Amino acid sequence: MTSHFFLLGGPISVERLSWIEECLKFFFVKLNPENLLHHTKAPRDAIFTFLLTGEALYSLQNPQTLPVWEIILSMPSVKIVCDLKELELRGISIGRLKMKNPEQVIYQNSLALNGQPSFWKDVMKFARQHEQPVPSTVGYLHMESPYMNQSSHAALQFLAAGLEAHASVDLYAYLDGVHLGHLGQNPSECENIGSGLEDLHDKAQKKGVSFQVLACGRCAAARGYSTWDDGQGMVISTCTIKPVKIRNLKETIDQFKRNHIILAKDSASFQFKKNGQLSSFPLQEKERSPPVTILITRRPYGTEEAFGAISFAVACAYEGITTRVVFIEDGVYALMGEHKLEIKTHFFNLQEVVDAVAGSANLQFFAFQPSLNQRGIMKNRKLNAVLDIGIPELGQLLFFPPNGVSANHQRVIIF
Template identity: 55%
Template sequence: MTTHFFLLSGSLSVERLSWIEECLKFFFVQLYPESLMHRAPAESPVVTFLLTGDALYSLEDAETVQIWSVILSLTAVRIICDRQELDLRGIPVGRLKMKYPDQVIDTNSLAVDNHPSFWKDVLGLVRQNRPPLPDGIGWFQSESPYMHLSAVYGLRCLNAGIEARLSPELYAYLDGVHMGHTAQSPADSENVGRGLEEIHERAAKQNLSSLFLACNRYATARGYSTWDDGKGSVVSTCAIKPFHIRDLNAIIDRFERPHIILSANAGSVNFPKKGMAVSFDRAEKSSTAPPVTILITTSPYSTGMAFGAVSLAVACAHQGVLTRVVFLEDGVYSVAGTHRTPAETPLFTIQDIINAVAGSENLHFFVLVQSLQKRGLVKNKDLNAVLDIGFPGLGKILFYPPGNVHAEHQRVLLF
């Protein structure tokens, strides 16, 4: 049995759940119609949603519960809830669980400390369908600690990885670089910097390697000074000792490896060994690196998320990783209208950047037309590199293995 899984901690709007629903329908109807039977064959794939944080509110909101009911009518779909976060938020899931008792799971496995752990369940799925040890687990962090619980989720994920004998790796990007700042001393929350140091120490005691990398571009922008100590090491007095500020390419080097990489909102989709039609896109050169699909769901300019997502995509593609970028939800504002900056400014619009990298090997741009239509928008006609797709096209990107790629899974990252 093949398991595809999505870890979701951000708010799940009606719009987001709707395109998830349509993609799942496409996947099962087109590729595994036998799984739609009341008793699906044992070899049918399973799609698991691991819900924590604000994503759990979708299980009690009247509008989103209706969509979950449609999704759960697909018997190969299941939900695993973070029990601790359910209790914290006072969210009842009894009604949904009563209707789908085998598909809605609101209890968690026991960790080594004999306490229930949602993250042990997450790592159980990570280990499933993976080759024998040694292996690693990566966490991609783009949000700042303390303002966002995603940093704590990263710590919990990496700690659970050590319990599963996986080498922990952190990739700090955008505001995520603040996870490694020295001398953190929060009064009313978990110390993230100390948490990273403890993960480093625990891994060493278990004879596991650990690697914490921060993108130097965003670290420098935020005041992290670095210098070369003459031994090929870049040192910063602003960061804890295990935290290494490096060029983005050092992070992408890790993306070329086959381990699972998660983030606050991410997915891992396994490819079948053989026998499935390829997607409508392909890598220019044969590659064993897992493809990366980046879903840009936020508008440009108000935050650095959209620009950071495109920069990450360009870096991945430059190193031979097939990378698909899909603009959807509020992300479609990046490709609608004609964006301009004052003539005297050195800044570029996001459309300037898209046009500048158009035609790059292994880099493909798409926009979900339903998101444009919902907002009454049309795509800028000059953005020829951005292809229109509907729900079937998005389903193909998410679930079809692309041509010329010899990897076991693909990574999905939401920005």
């Protein structure tokens, strides 16, 4: 059975869970009504799986989001897999949800080789499901700095679970994520992320599988990571630990052209219905690269995330990957009014950036109208290349392959 899954580690608002709920309704009612006729709640037959860790787990107890979860779990073949250790750390109770949906809410994780429950081993079962042959590759896009954000530890656990499953692992460091590889990390009260990466690199070598950490060169340079060319085409830095390679973003995008699953702190993977056999690995042809849908959920200017999302989307499209950008939730503020900057400023006008790249091949922009309506704002009329969409169109973007694309799945990344 076709399987779609979300990996969610950040806070889940009522708004986010509501548009997810509406998209699932669209999937079952409009695209797959046969599932409504053969309703099953057996976890093994799940069509949609939510893998929840970190801050996302609070939504299972929050009185505002809990009713939405109950609606989602009433749909055919939906299940939730919780990170047991994170539930216990936070003291979160899921008793009410578990009592009503005992077979759909899973909190007993698979056992790792050390005999301890491992949520990330469960994640790896989904992350490798497309891969043929084995051993395969799994990738993780990381965008937050270590120590300030627990997501760095989650990234390490994802990579470790991949190695335990005898997969090659890739870590793509973007925006503040480049700090994971800084030399000389010495935290006194938590796990050393740099040492953790070095240990995983050594384990990969012993297992005979690949361990690759690619850091975005533009992001690294902006944060003071000096590099130089050794004269033989190799870019070297004295600021990073050995496994980390500071490279042009193109090298990361080249990995996105391949067929392996790539996840992030908040991400999803949706399989496409195919006639005949699934595409073989590796896939690097333009039309067979998995399409990328980027959801911009943050306000512009306060952080680099909105601009970084657009930059990443442009890079994907330039390399031939079909890329869609959806402004949703607080991301729609980037489209409101007319943005103005002082002359000769080094800052950027996000609307001008969107307008400049909107006509690029393989790249489309969309504005989620319900998010605009909820905030009582309107899109700048000059941004006519940004198309208005609602739930039906968002559902089409998520669950239907773009024209001319024969990939077997789509990557969704939430910025």
